[in-house]
Amino acid sequence: MRLTCPLCGPRDRREFYYYGADDYLRRPDPQAPLQAWDEYLHNRDNPAGVTRDLWYHESGCAQWLAVTRNTVTHDIMKVELVAAKGGGK
Amino acid sequence: MRYSGLKVITEGLFGNTGWRPAWRNPAPKAEYDAIIIGGGGHGLSTAYYLAKNHGLTNIAVLEKGYLGGGNVGRNTTIVRANYFLPGNSEFYSHSLKLWEGLEADLNYNVMHSQRGLINLFHSDGQRDAFARRGNAMINQGDDAELLDRDGVRKLLPYLDFEQTRFPIYGGLLHRRGGTARHDAVAWGYARAADQRGVDLIQNCEVTGIDIENGVVRGVQTTRGAIRAKKVGIVVAGRSSQVAAMAGLRLPIESHILQAFVTEGLKPVIDHVISFGMGHFYISQSDKGGLVFGGDLDFYASYAARGNLPMVEHVMEAGMTLMPMIGRAKVLRSWGGIMDMTPDGSPVIDRTHVEGLYLDCGWNYGGFKAVPASGFCMAHLMATDQPHEVVRAFRLDRFATGHLLDEEGTGSQHNLH
Ligand SMILES: Cc1cc2nc3c(=O)[nH]c(=O)nc-3n(C[C@H](O)[C@H](O)[C@H](O)COP(=O)(O)OP(=O)(O)OC[C@H]3O[C@@H](n4cnc5c(N)ncnc54)[C@H](O)[C@@H]3O)c2cc1C
Ligand SMILES: [Zn+2]
Numbered sequence: 001m002r003l004t005c006p007l008c009g010p011r012d013r014r015e016f017y018y019y020g021a022d023d024y025l026r027r028p029d030p031q032a033p034l035q036a037w038d039e040y041l042h043n044r045d046n047p048a049g050v051t052r053d054l055w056y057h058e059s060g061c062a063q064w065l066a067v068t069r070n071t072v073t074h075d076i077m078k079v080e081l082v083a084a085k086g087g088g089k
Numbered sequence: 090m091r092y093s094g095l096k097v098i099t100e101g102l103f104g105n106t107g108w109r110p111a112w113r114n115p116a117p118k119a120e121y122d123a124i125i126i127g128g129g130g131h132g133l134s135t136a137y138y139l140a141k142n143h144g145l146t147n148i149a150v151l152e153k154g155y156l157g158g159g160n161v162g163r164n165t166t167i168v169r170a171n172y173f174l175p176g177n178s179e180f181y182s183h184s185l186k187l188w189e190g191l192e193a194d195l196n197y198n199v200m201h202s203q204r205g206l207i208n209l210f211h212s213d214g215q216r217d218a219f220a221r222r223g224n225a226m227i228n229q230g231d232d233a234e235l236l237d238r239d240g241v242r243k244l245l246p247y248l249d250f251e252q253t254r255f256p257i258y259g260g261l262l263h264r265r266g267g268t269a270r271h272d273a274v275a276w277g278y279a280r281a282a283d284q285r286g287v288d289l290i291q292n293c294e295v296t297g298i299d300i301e302n303g304v305v306r307g308v309q310t311t312r313g314a315i316r317a318k319k320v321g322i323v324v325a326g327r328s329s330q331v332a333a334m335a336g337l338r339l340p341i342e343s344h345i346l347q348a349f350v351t352e353g354l355k356p357v358i359d360h361v362i363s364f365g366m367g368h369f370y371i372s373q374s375d376k377g378g379l380v381f382g383g384d385l386d387f388y389a390s391y392a393a394r395g396n397l398p399m400v401e402h403v404m405e406a407g408m409t410l411m412p413m414i415g416r417a418k419v420l421r422s423w424g425g426i427m428d429m430t431p432d433g434s435p436v437i438d439r440t441h442v443e444g445l446y447l448d449c450g451w452n453y454g455g456f457k458a459v460p461a462s463g464f465c466m467a468h469l470m471a472t473d474q475p476h477e478v479v480r481a482f483r484l485d486r487f488a489t490g491h492l493l494d495e496e497g498t499g500s501q502h503n504l505h
């Protein structure tokens with residue numbers, strides 16, 4: 001599997017660190033109810049098909065990337081900079 | 090039909106014409122007392138113990154493919170009880186005891202082989218951690234022995250002890266650990282469940298779960314609707330999708346774990362060896378193939394096949410530990426879909442729907458759990474109470490903070 005980093009171009013999967021579903025971009029308010037924190041930290045849609053998750057270009061530009069890909073076929077549909085989307089607070 | 094040595098000999102003498110299919114192939118009935126979704130190791134053992142321990146025989150196992158076609162037939166067959174945390178420790182201890190009586194209980198040769206499992210360590214800190222783990226195992230009533238370097242060398246003379254990166258300091262030996270023939274475990278449970286009247290229904294995918302006023306009524310399948318008072322979801326890597334049919338969002342992300350097997354060789358590796366620093370473990374099957382594996386591929390996937398970087402990593406680790414295996418040819422590799430939880434421990438619990446139960450989250454360690462998981466899931470489904478050895482395997486433990494993080498690696502699914 002190869003990811004095309006918007007800054008660095010197509011790169012080997014080994015340059016990237018996988019973090020998990022892009023739920024991590026939607027951090028609840030510190031005062032949010034327990035359930036919101038549980039959803040954020042633990043529970044996942046975990047689709048067999050198209051998903052969106054976060055990867056870190058560790059051996060490249062050191063940017064966080066939001067990747068749209070298919071978990072069944074390993075097709076990569078879209079790779080975006082998290083920073084450009086204003087996410088990742 | 091009972092299997093025995095005498096039966097094998099007489100069948101051999103008379104052309105093997107007397108063997109019968111190991112289980113029936115019934116059509117689904119309109120209604121059962123209980124339904125198990127998933128004909129893997131855990132689903133089949135759940136059905137068996139429901140029938141054997143709780144007298145519930147009007148039950149069915151629904152399997153979308155064929156029995157044993159999932160991870161129960163894809164794993165590296167290691168069976169052990171070397172867990173550390175209270176909650177895990179008593180469960181795996183219970184499971185190992187069931188393994189030790191399994192062949193007699195099922196009248197089936199699952200080739201359970203207690204050849205001894207050795208976890209290597211490579212630093213003083215690791216030695217202390219393994220000493221502590223060994224003490225926990227002994228306190229649990231299981232066996233553990235701390236070996237120094239010479240102790241390991243005596244048992245595993247072919248390892249590269251002088252490697253500069255991870256010199257071997259010693260190992261924790263768990264003599265009752267070992268392997269079992271994975272397919273045979275599924276077949277043995279299937280046959281024994283069938284003999285007690287359980288309907289094993291293959292090519293029957295569950296596509297919906299019928300719920301009325303918060304109570305389960307049955308399931309929709311590719312072979313029609315089937316009513317049931319109790320339904321157990323036991324589908325390993327597919328847990329998220331099946332649970333979603335009941336409106337549940339689970340603490341699970343599915344990941345691929347690969348395994349490899351070489352051509353058949355003469356007996357060379359007597360034990361199961363685990364090389365944690367290199368993320369590598371290996372044993373030799375009774376057919377002679379070296380069976381080995383490593384880490385997850387590290388990103389959510391349902392592909393049931395892996396990617397090359399992990400292949401390379403596993404081969405490197407193997408070569409670091411035992412350069413001699415570089416001469417062996419790898420015949421096959423494959424991947425299985427693991428239901429990873431954020432603390433690396435499983436769930437056996439009721440759900441918010443009355444009569445709907447969940448057994449999932451076995452990560453890459455669920456094969457050894459097959460007997461006790463079925464035993465406890467059956468107990469839960471029959472009595473509505475958790476068995477005492479699975480009290481910690483709760484679905485709400487993430488929300489309440491009662492995590493069972495055996496590895497201590499934090500709440501990210503792929504880290505376990
Ligand atoms: C490469 C690899 C190595 C491993 N090594 C070990 C090891 O050495 N030791 C160890 O303890 N564990 C190991 N494991 C983990 C272990 O194999 C799993 O945790 C365990 O097998 C999962 O439980 P199961 O046997 O019930 O799963 P499965 O056999 O996968 O059973 C689930 C079944 O549910 C069925 N199903 C899914 N959805 C539906 C539906 N909608 N309707 C009907 N049926 C459905 C599937 O077809 C499948 O047959 C390993 C796993 C892998 C992949
Ligand atoms: Zn980059």
